[in-house]
Amino acid sequence: MKTSLPSLQNWVEAVASQTHPDKIHWCDGSDAENEQLVGAMCGTGVLSPLNEETYPNCYLHLSDPSDVARVEHLTFICTQNNEDAGQNNNWMDPETAHKKIDALFQGSMRGRTMYIIPYCMGPIDSPYSRLGVEITDSPYVVVNMRMMTRMGMEALRRIETEGTFVKGLHSTGDLDPNKRFIMHFPEELTIKSIGSGYGGNALLGKKCHALRIASYQARTEGWLAEHMLIVGVEEPNGNVQYLACAFPSACGKTNLAMLIPPESHKGWKIWTLGDDIAWLHLDDTGQLRAINPEAGYFGVVPGTNEKTNKNAFDMIQSDTIFTNVATTTNNDPWWEDKNLGAPVKDWQGRDYDPSSGPAAHPNSRFTVSAKQNKSYSELADSADGVPISAIVFGGRRKELAPLVYEAKHWKHGVLVGASVASETTAAAIGDVGVVRRDPMAMKPFCGYNFADYWQHWLSFADKSDRLPKIFHVNWFRQDNKGKFLWPGFGENLRVLRWIMGRCNGSANAVETPIGYLPKKGEIDTDGLDVTDQTMQELLSVNVEQWKIEMDSVGEYLHSYGERLPEDLKNEYDELVAKLKIAS
Numbered sequence: 001m002k003t004s005l006p007s008l009q010n011w012v013e014a015v016a017s018q019t020h021p022d023k024i025h026w027c028d029g030s031d032a033e034n035e036q037l038v039g040a041m042c043g044t045g046v047l048s049p050l051n052e053e054t055y056p057n058c059y060l061h062l063s064d065p066s067d068v069a070r071v072e073h074l075t076f077i078c079t080q081n082n083e084d085a086g087q088n089n090n091w092m093d094p095e096t097a098h099k100k101i102d103a104l105f106q107g108s109m110r111g112r113t114m115y116i117i118p119y120c121m122g123p124i125d126s127p128y129s130r131l132g133v134e135i136t137d138s139p140y141v142v143v144n145m146r147m148m149t150r151m152g153m154e155a156l157r158r159i160e161t162e163g164t165f166v167k168g169l170h171s172t173g174d175l176d177p178n179k180r181f182i183m184h185f186p187e188e189l190t191i192k193s194i195g196s197g198y199g200g201n202a203l204l205g206k207k208c209h210a211l212r213i214a215s216y217q218a219r220t221e222g223w224l225a226e227h228m229l230i231v232g233v234e235e236p237n238g239n240v241q242y243l244a245c246a247f248p249s250a251c252g253k254t255n256l257a258m259l260i261p262p263e264s265h266k267g268w269k270i271w272t273l274g275d276d277i278a279w280l281h282l283d284d285t286g287q288l289r290a291i292n293p294e295a296g297y298f299g300v301v302p303g304t305n306e307k308t309n310k311n312a313f314d315m316i317q318s319d320t321i322f323t324n325v326a327t328t329t330n331n332d333p334w335w336e337d338k339n340l341g342a343p344v345k346d347w348q349g350r351d352y353d354p355s356s357g358p359a360a361h362p363n364s365r366f367t368v369s370a371k372q373n374k375s376y377s378e379l380a381d382s383a384d385g386v387p388i389s390a391i392v393f394g395g396r397r398k399e400l401a402p403l404v405y406e407a408k409h410w411k412h413g414v415l416v417g418a419s420v421a422s423e424t425t426a427a428a429i430g431d432v433g434v435v436r437r438d439p440m441a442m443k444p445f446c447g448y449n450f451a452d453y454w455q456h457w458l459s460f461a462d463k464s465d466r467l468p469k470i471f472h473v474n475w476f477r478q479d480n481k482g483k484f485l486w487p488g489f490g491e492n493l494r495v496l497r498w499i500m501g502r503c504n505g506s507a508n509a510v511e512t513p514i515g516y517l518p519k520k521g522e523i524d525t526d527g528l529d530v531t532d533q534t535m536q537e538l539l540s541v542n543v544e545q546w547k548i549e550m551d552s553v554g555e556y557l558h559s560y561g562e563r564l565p566e567d568l569k570n571e572y573d574e575l576v577a578k579l580k581i582a583s
């Protein structure tokens, strides 16, 4: 008996008799346990040590080549009622789903150790945090969960006190893509995942718990679980404002969360609270506060260099697990645009041959503790979280969406969020570069019907009169030759400054049919190689293109039928009417 909580003990015993592991190990989260697991994985080849001198305590994991990203087509939300999952999710009725996946779990841990991972999403003493237990047969999952969550004894004690926790069952099975499923039972606070070892499918605290299950829970409890980074921006006078920004996967959340102010911005500082997920609660005064439920980063490696994200580059020089990167002759990890060294082995461990594609997989990842980031904010451990001044939505759009604009009020902001679209990336299996609707960057992660989710967002307007302002940004506008119009990266601080100015009343805007845009000259371009003409292009509204966009948004929203909230329809109709007058 390893726990005083009968519901946990009974579940562990039931899983053991279903999956038949050779051994059962309760994870305490200690250094000794971690060292033992890493050592054992190095013995079996699941991990290989990287160059101990240049990359101390760093390891390489090469996954099965068919198992490199999230699998949205195999991810299900299993609610009693199909409509509750919504057309934004694949649905299966819970009985059928349990039957189907339980058959695959039958004996799946034979010859393996079953690990029980008690974890806490969020600071261990925060009332906003939630608890979970993942059972897995993958030691790789254990060592990753240790960095990504508050895992071990302290979490177990809190689970035993509260008695409520999310149950996550994971087995790598035989990695056969035909026997791979990621199933969520939000009404039962349960996740079952088999056949994949990839982070988003296997580290169940992350997407499965902290977004899909938590979003469902948040709706009934009156809060929001969002695919957002949380960042503090400090002005030279010491004032800090906190922003929560939602961008789809692999659209630069990690870069923005740990941005380094450019040379031109002496005295400005950035504080990272989180790079992927935010849980947002209203406090007693009506202030929206955010915690990051995670304790580490599971970030995209390619493209990370001293220029694009020096904080990330520096923090992955030690104590990091690299998954699916290439290696150099002296056994350093290597990835595209690292700008240092050359690959000799690719992400499949083969001799590197440029004709076989990139050396590192485009969705190769680092796992690292958040505390290794130089811009880490101590407030990431604060039980109360941080007050949010602005919510920022964004996507990867070559055309149309201006560099930045502000929604007119909260409900209009919900329409702006619901209208987010972005070009797809390598973070999920499927075509890359196709524009798809990704409301609030939550398309792959909302654990219930989007129409009900928008209604939940809208309902905040009645709960507080001091909600954050809502903005939309687009760092990815291109000219007709495919060249980016905006320099991005550290220079994005110039856009954040305007956003902060709008929040404290010091920045000016012009009204357009889609919202407020910066008045000419309001975005500081001093020292940038960006012409006035480019700024005008970045900050203008092409009414004819927007009418086409809004036709497509309207078609999308109305596909949710009767459940589409009246307030959202009204916001949509108002915007369409404004575009009509403007043309």
Ligand code: OXD
Pocket (backbone or CB within 6 Å): 070, 200, 248, 249, 250, 276, 298, 427, 428
């Ligand atoms: C992620 C994702 O890993 O969004 O954060 O895919």
Ligand code: MN
Pocket (backbone or CB within 6 Å): 227, 248, 249, 250, 276
């Ligand atoms: Mn993400």
